[in-house]
Amino acid sequence: SxxxxxxxxxxxxxxxxxxxxxxxxxxxxxxxxxEDRRPTPSRVWNRIPTPVREKIKDLALKESELSPRELAVRFTDTEKYFVS
Structure with missing residues (x-):
């Protein structure tokens, strides 16, 4: 131009x-x-890693009577990994 x-x-x-x-x-x-390229999201700072997520899921299935809050407290106490 x-x-x-x-x-x-x-x-x-x-x-x-x-x-x-x-x-x-x-x-x-x-x-x-x-060239056009797919946007790639940056790393999400608060995403729970897959192995930890699987442990939470297993605990939730085993302790189905717990509320989400109680589940988070139980997981934090037993696994020493904070989730909320």
Whole structure:
């Protein structure tokens, strides 16, 4: 475009931050880096690891009379792993 970058981006409705993120990707990895890709979620800070989740599930099946709160307390007491 013969227009300055800022005006071109405004006409296209593309935020400057997006353009420069694309531009950096292009400089580092070439045109292939600009292909569409699936968004990958970042790590969830409070996700219970699968092995721990399985232990909780087993305890819940074994102690079905417990409320969720009681189950969390029992699991924390017995496994020394805090869940809420």
């Amino acid at each position: 013969h227009l300055p970058t800022k005006r071109t981006l405004e006409k296209l409705g593309i935020p400057k931050t997006t353009f420069y993120r694309w531009y950096d990707r292009y400089l580092v990895d070439g045109p292939e880096a600009l």
